[in-house]
Ligand SMILES: Nc1ncnc2c1ncn2[C@@H]1O[C@H](COP(=O)(O)OP(=O)(O)OP(=O)(O)O)[C@@H](O)[C@H]1O
């Protein structure tokens with residue numbers, strides 16, 4: 086549905102986006118991650134036809150965004166960063182206008198506008214000028230505009246920015262629901278959001294693509310992923326460490342805490358055979374054979390923020406250190 | 411979707427937004443007040459003893475010089491500042507359609523303000539027996555002049571996100587267009603610049619064409635002149651907007 090190939094964008098001599106390629110199909114929600122200034126918004130502006138790429142192509146449903154821009158743009162709903170709108174217009178008039186330019190007329194237009202007002206909870210402010218709205222409502226108005234014409238492709242630049250926790254939750258559910266039939270790209274700084282709604286993740290750092298995969302793949306890059314944390318009652322950490330010293334499946338053991346009566350240790354896996362749930366089983370069985378009591382046992386999923394940090398840390402020295410740690 | 415329909419939708423929004431803010435009313439009131447002041451007080455409309463509107467049209471190049479840039483300055487500068495340009499240009503319309511729509515909306519607004527000078531027409535009809543042709547061609551000329559100024563203002567507005575900069579640049583460029591062919595100025599330069607040069611520059615001025623139309627003749631050359639200046643500046647706007655997107 087959305088296909089970006091070798092996108093490059095220069096602002097004067099400055100390279101903002103450097104050879105970014107990806108595709109998003111219907112039924113996929115793609116999360117765009119990256120530090121501030123990485124080039125997320127710039128990429129989105131190229132995808133929606135606001136900026137012409139310096140090199141590379143974007144096609145939406147087979148239409149080139151530069152050469153066949155009208156057809157391509159008709160397929161997209163776009164929520165720009167900071168949710169701009171016409172400040173002097175009321176919410177209702179703004180949406181009516183958007184419906185008209187999108188080619189909706191008469192009943193179809195009225196119905197579409199009513200529907201998004203309901204979906205985005207704008208009933209209470211429909212006659213209020215947009216410049217007098219609070220940030221969250223302004224954001225929702227602009228989002229309403231993006232989904233007004235039920236587009237097959239959605240490009241959302243920080244869709245949950247400025248929303249309260251309830252609205253964030255609503256928004257995520259809405260995106261997840263729409264993601265079943267549409268191709269959606271969203272950028273965000275909230276890593277949990279990626280987990281909650283995205284089926285795929287892209288990370289860009291200083292204009293370059295540094296990761297493209299599922300949220301689970303991203304987690305898997307963390308060396309915490311697959312490690313097993315266990316709490317042994319009535320044992321000291323040293324006793325436990327001694328017992329696991331020569332296990333082939335255990336790369337190393339780290340003591341998390343060792344207070345009298347209980348020791349918490351983390352076991353890092355070595356090799357394929359130690360993948361989940363084998364390592365956890367191994368730890369449990371070793372404990373059982375020795376008659377130790379284990380009251381907590383957990384296979385770690387890996388922390389997204391650690392991986393994000395490792396992938397986008399600003400100098401390569403720091404990056405290698407992070408990955409090794 | 412048809413070209414006309416998207417132009418209509420954008421133009422309608424633009425026109426309605428004038429009336430949503432006090433700008434429209436302030437503009438119309440000031441325009442009518444100044445128009446009346448210059449016509450009656452400065453030109454001594456009644457003392458001339460002639461039933462025509464030339465004392466009114468005479469002032470329009472100068473009146474529009476301030477008022478038209480005030481209408482045109484926000485056309486793109488405001489879109490740029492508020493970020494709504496990103497919405498407008500990612501809609502399924504071409505930049506040309508957006509430009510033409512905005513131009514037509516603002517021009518229509520100016521036409522409306524001009525139409526509200528109709529009491530003047532009634533006055534001359536009551537006082538005497540005016541030449542209807544001269545009045546019509548005077549209005550056509552005035553409207554075309556407003557269109558030329560507006561196209562200039564729109565082009566300047568596309569260059570900046572500041573309305574003040576946009577206003578000042580528009581006034582300066584419009585002033586150049588007027589002065590290049592205004593007899594007091596051309597006469598002054600003729601003394602040392604050589605006739606052909608002065609005439610060459612004057613050919614680009616809006617004044618001779620405007621004065622022709624005030625004499626009651628709508629020559630196709632005058633209309634073509636205005637149309638080409640308008641098209642040139644709309645084209646200029648399109649180039650600026652396209653280059654902004656390429657950066
Ligand atoms: N119009 C512009 N002119 C010049 N440079 C620009 C322009 N727009 C963006 N940039 C530069 O391009 C780079 C990428 O900016 P972009 O807005 O895409 O970042 P981002 O990933 O969206 O960041 P954020 O997380 O802060 O929204 C930045 O260094 C920015 O300064």
Ligand SMILES: [Mg+2]
Nearest residue numbers: 125126127166
């Ligand atoms: Mg951004």
